[in-house]
Amino acid sequence: MLFDGILEGLLISEEDDGGDIALATDFYELTMAAAYYYSSCNQKDIKKNAIFEMFIRKLPANRSYLVATGLEQAVHFLMKIKFNDKHISYLKSLEAFKNVGQDFFEYIKRFKFTGTVWAVPEGTVLFPNEPIIRIEAPIIEAQIVETYILSTINFQSLIATKASRIVTAAKGKPIIEFGSRRAHGPQAGLLAARASYIGGCVGTSNALAGYKLGIPLFGTMAHSFIMSFEKEEEALKQFTKVFPSGFLLVDTYDSIAAVKKIIRLGIHTNGIRLDSGDLDYISTESRRLLDNAGYTGTKIMATGDLNEYIIRDLVDISAPIDSFGVGTELSTSRDDPAMNGVYKLVAVRIHHTLEAGKKKRIDDKISYKIKTSLGKKTYPGPKQIRRIIENDKIKKDVIVLEGEKEIPDGLGVPLLRKLFDKGNLLCRMPSIKEIQRYHLQQMDLLPSRFKKLDSTPGRFPVIHSEKLKAITQKFKPR
């Protein structure tokens, strides 16, 4: 199996031909495609390949690292992108495309991704300005995939990073993702469950994430279940009859009173869930009541607008809570809900071919590209990250030009790996459990100063190679 739990059916229609995934993009990718098509890049004697890199310019507030996530959906997109006749008819019907000839639409109908892709494995811990994915392809292909790739990697990296922080705060106590109802739509709920699991959560409440991705499912009961019965006692008994290993929600009317009812009724429930009030006080009092009654195996789960800070405080004061369910704050990354990943042109590689018919390449020139807008400067050229580990911790990342010789092979682990060659996927994608395990190993490598929750380090352990700096400095605004 190529994918372990691919997200088919998301923006994929009945035809299973990629559905409408190709149009899940910014309109300007399509107008630029036509403009590229009619510009020199399409001249028969010149083939222009573009090299784009995605990186995060600035981390969300208080973050000191990011967890690169969302690659599997990007890979899926690159394999599936296809424009069908209906899409093309729609584009032709638009006023903007009225000057665009039939030859472009025929090109778009044949369109598929034929490029080369390098990327860091999902779950990798990265810092700002480090490339997450690099795509080299004919310029139209490399351009047109921008929006979807940004969308899936930005969002999942955002949530995996948030999850990773919450897991750190809990110091080993399990975190469950409970945020589907506040996620940004049903698909976001599913993707948030995926990213949260990669970030170290033990499971999710999202049933589709269990079904599609094999993520362990957790759930308790809603207040409505309790309220639908005349008496709370009856609700608790009925639920336990069907789900003897379930968790009982106790705060519908009065948490402590409900715990006493559970004991009085002799319901040896697996656990209780606290969803409101002073969680330290209620968990302590509940634990005392339960232990005194011999319910020592009954676990306490806490929920209710939790985040990394509240969980850290509860753990620090040793509140007797065994696990935490985190909803809105996790599935929306509420304190800062955007990962500002950008996808920038770093080079153009031009193949000149002389003697039509004989296909002799006479020149393979790379032209480095840089943007100089105020505050939005980029580094040119295709890059690799070499991570230097010392005493089992990240010492520094050196960003080098791909193939740069000054850095001996032995120095540092290259983080970007080749995923696609000429449009063909080169390897099996890892399972979500493998990705999670890899991420947790990455966290072991991360020095503790980057794991602080409410401050950011003065600087990141990232340097650019001398060669890269020299090339960058040569650029002047035009």
Added chain:
Amino acid sequence: MLFDGILEGLLISEEDDGGDIALATDFYELTMAAAYYYSSCNQKDIKKNAIFEMFIRKLPANRSYLVATGLEQAVHFLMKIKFNDKHISYLKSLEAFKNVGQDFFEYIKRFKFTGTVWAVPEGTVLFPNEPIIRIEAPIIEAQIVETYILSTINFQSLIATKASRIVTAAKGKPIIEFGSRRAHGPQAGLLAARASYIGGCVGTSNALAGYKLGIPLFGTMAHSFIMSFEKEEEALKQFTKVFPSGFLLVDTYDSIAAVKKIIRLGIHTNGIRLDSGDLDYISTESRRLLDNAGYTGTKIMATGDLNEYIIRDLVDISAPIDSFGVGTELSTSRDDPAMNGVYKLVAVRIHHTLEAGKKKRIDDKISYKIKTSLGKKTYPGPKQIRRIIENDKIKKDVIVLEGEKEIPDGLGVPLLRKLFDKGNLLCRMPSIKEIQRYHLQQMDLLPSRFKKLDSTPGRFPVIHSEKLKAITQKFKPR
């Protein structure tokens, strides 16, 4: 046509049978379903209907109203929800379901939504605690639909509300939604485009929103297009050749220099886009250069991390900007990315039937329900909102019990309308243009004190009827 641009293909698989939409839910909805099934609600002589209402407990920061949006996707879900054999096999395979009998799985296989639904039309301006949607159905059905309905209405209402604020700030200048790359995944990008249009935006960059929903598409060009050419001039010329009515991005290297190049080259472009720097200064200087050269028809669009506050300031100082593109801040509702809608049981209606076989109803008892958790109290009973308009402005909303007699029919417009009866949709869903028009009319009715961007009014114009207050006060925690 029942739907004007339905979002098929989103979580819908090739079988077109609702796909996996049924599992896009919290797992506890499914465990509760089984617990309800085996509790009294399934006894042959008692039929227990539940009445749930969704409402927003607390608005996001600085919001003084919300725009109820997302109903069409909720309706679609209610019509499509279905569990197939693969879903059922999956549920059976789970440890949690090991005590659940085959009869429940047979029930789930036959499951469809047969309830009655009341809702406010999409685009309605509401205040906290006002019901957006009310569902009455056999309790399992009413419960199981919770997560999906919350997810779609919470998110789209969040974005429509943000869009509405931004449109207000722009005082008539057009706003375009440009946020797909930072939205929470590809589906969120599409739904954000939809909600933004409802909230008053003139269009979107999301091509799928154009194709599926008929929303006007806008787009300019990316920095990469400019950078892919050796000279900026060449890029500008090439693009204009194919898209003479396009917009040219000017800030890749130096905005003012690029405007001068456009004039020198004689490119009579439709417009330019500014994406960085001091937008007031650059727009003023660009306008001066363009006007002096006779380019009075060339428009100026501004983009780049804009939000309602920045736009208000630019409009207030009369910066010569003709339109604004808003991305991340809109598509993620960045300053507060969660609409805390909840779905609460407000009543249970019990039909007792005597004399099996003869089906004689002897009792139709309604039992009001209320939650008393600290800070999470609810109002009981099925409710209606009666909106009282005076001098073409909302004077107040009176929340009454459905069917309450004290309020004469003439007093106030009932906002909730019946949408489904016994599982059948009663009406055509409005087109997205109709919804937008309705929302803009709603905004005309909203007193200006609720349109302030950075403060909230001390109180909302919402009162509960005496009868509702009396019933609420009778409840004591159990």
